[in-house]
Amino acid sequence: MSACKACMAAIVWIKTPAGKSIPCDATPRYYIEKPRVGSKKIVTPNGQVLSCEYTEDPAKATGVGYVPHWATCPYARQFRRKQNG
Ligand SMILES: [Zn+2]
Numbered sequence: 001m002s003a004c005k006a007c008m009a010a011i012v013w014i015k016t017p018a019g020k021s022i023p024c025d026a027t028p029r030y031y032i033e034k035p036r037v038g039s040k041k042i043v044t045p046n047g048q049v050l051s052c053e054y055t056e057d058p059a060k061a062t063g064v065g066y067v068p069h070w071a072t073c074p075y076a077r078q079f080r081r082k083q084n085g
Contacts, residue, residue, distance in 0.1 A: 001026055006075035014066055016047035024066035030055050033062040041068055 004011050010026035024043050031042040031052040038051030042065035049068075055061050070076045 004069060004073055007073050011069050012066060014043045014047050023069040025069055025072055028064045029067050030058055030061035031063060031065055032060055041071060043068055
């Protein structure tokens with residue numbers, strides 16, 4: 001496990017099938033998959049990025065995944081700028 005250089009939050013790197021690694025919050029979230037209408041993003045443990053809504057209710061969830069860290073980082077703008085060079 002590593003930490004965000006901007007906010008020091010614990011993050012995990014999830015590798016996508018394309019070989020790209022996405023920094024995500026270390027705490028898994030339950031999500032409800034909503035392919036067309038979901039306003040949030042989730043990264044599944046095997047690296048797929050899905051549109052979804054988050055839920056606290058395991059009974060409603062369609063799976064467990066990881067929230068991309070840029071969606072929650074308080075320094076997301078700075079983070080993005082760094083990533084873009
Ligand atoms: Zn951060």
